[in-house]
Amino acid sequence: MEVRAWVSELGYAQCLSAEGQLSVLGHSKYEEVIEANPTPSDLQEKKFLGVCSGFSSHYCLDLEGDVWSHGYNDYHQLGREENNGSIAAVANISKIELLCCGSFHVLCKDVEGSLWGFGRNNYGQLGVAATGKSLPQQISGVPANITQIACGSEHSMILDTNGTVYATGGNWTGQLGMGHKENLDTFTELPALDSIVSISCASYHSLFLNSRGEVYSVGNNGSGELGLGDFEARLTPQRVDGLPTIRTIATKLYASLCIDNEGKLWGFGCNGRQELGFPDSVAHPTPAIIPTLQHVNICSVSQGGKYSILTDDNDDVWILGDKKPNTWKMKKRRGMIGKPFNKNAKSARNR
Numbered sequence: 001m002e003v004r005a006w007v008s009e010l011g012y013a014q015c016l017s018a019e020g021q022l023s024v025l026g027h028s029k030y031e032e033v034i035e036a037n038p039t040p041s042d043l044q045e046k047k048f049l050g051v052c053s054g055f056s057s058h059y060c061l062d063l064e065g066d067v068w069s070h071g072y073n074d075y076h077q078l079g080r081e082e083n084n085g086s087i088a089a090v091a092n093i094s095k096i097e098l099l100c101c102g103s104f105h106v107l108c109k110d111v112e113g114s115l116w117g118f119g120r121n122n123y124g125q126l127g128v129a130a131t132g133k134s135l136p137q138q139i140s141g142v143p144a145n146i147t148q149i150a151c152g153s154e155h156s157m158i159l160d161t162n163g164t165v166y167a168t169g170g171n172w173t174g175q176l177g178m179g180h181k182e183n184l185d186t187f188t189e190l191p192a193l194d195s196i197v198s199i200s201c202a203s204y205h206s207l208f209l210n211s212r213g214e215v216y217s218v219g220n221n222g223s224g225e226l227g228l229g230d231f232e233a234r235l236t237p238q239r240v241d242g243l244p245t246i247r248t249i250a251t252k253l254y255a256s257l258c259i260d261n262e263g264k265l266w267g268f269g270c271n272g273r274q275e276l277g278f279p280d281s282v283a284h285p286t287p288a289i290i291p292t293l294q295h296v297n298i299c300s301v302s303q304g305g306k307y308s309i310l311t312d313d314n315d316d317v318w319i320l321g322d323k324k325p326n327t328w329k330m331k332k333r334r335g336m337i338g339k340p341f342n343k344n345a346k347s348a349r350n351r
Contacts, residue, residue, distance in 0.1 A: 208237060
């Protein structure tokens, strides 16, 4: 079973089964337990293509191309002016096929190739002139053949079918990869990359994967999240050495994870809450295979503020992070839709 999840700072996750069934998980009153919660009633009969979460704002993309949102709405990141936080479909956008969000902003692409954005735009992260916040609007000056969207805290990137990357937004640590630290408010082509097949934006750094399985990184590096063996920021993308051929990349906050062609998990960056899966709590500026998972075939990875969620080829789910890998448990509750986690899911130290 494929699980696509983003875990927020508050320990909330949305999970999709391969059949498009949605389930949500979050902290119980006991901090060490993460429980499956009933799916919101408005969504129980729907099937979904994708989910994502920002900082306490959450989004689901259904099979009809409608985007549903709920949570905090201080910057119109729910796509509406009302600040009641209840779940509702985002108005004035339809037939969406790609969806991604940052901390407080959202970008999505419709089937006609148009790009739409809403939410916080204080640094131009929507690809339009910087404003405090925005309701859904169409973004001009972007290619129609977008295949992927990635959003960091205050910067955004898009990838087209030619393997070209475009970036916009906050750039004070060089996370846009333009060779300078000036913010941008239009999507601008990165000059130093080619043949890119996947992009990932964290808080203040970015990763790129090319068709040869090579990983490049740029931006903030205070915790070694660029994987370059030091803690110096970079203004242009640099190749990450010491990795085998990689097929999947993931980032969030100050950490990076990669899955190689053999299904092994590699990590670099912040490990203060053991979100990389290393048994210590120190930064790892050089890529290394995660020792507790070296005999597991990892299929997917999703990173959040405190946690990393992994699935393997046995449909088991692994949760790393918050210095409590031994205490995570999965519980099924009445009313839960789908089976987001195998009932035998284990922590990374108990397998």
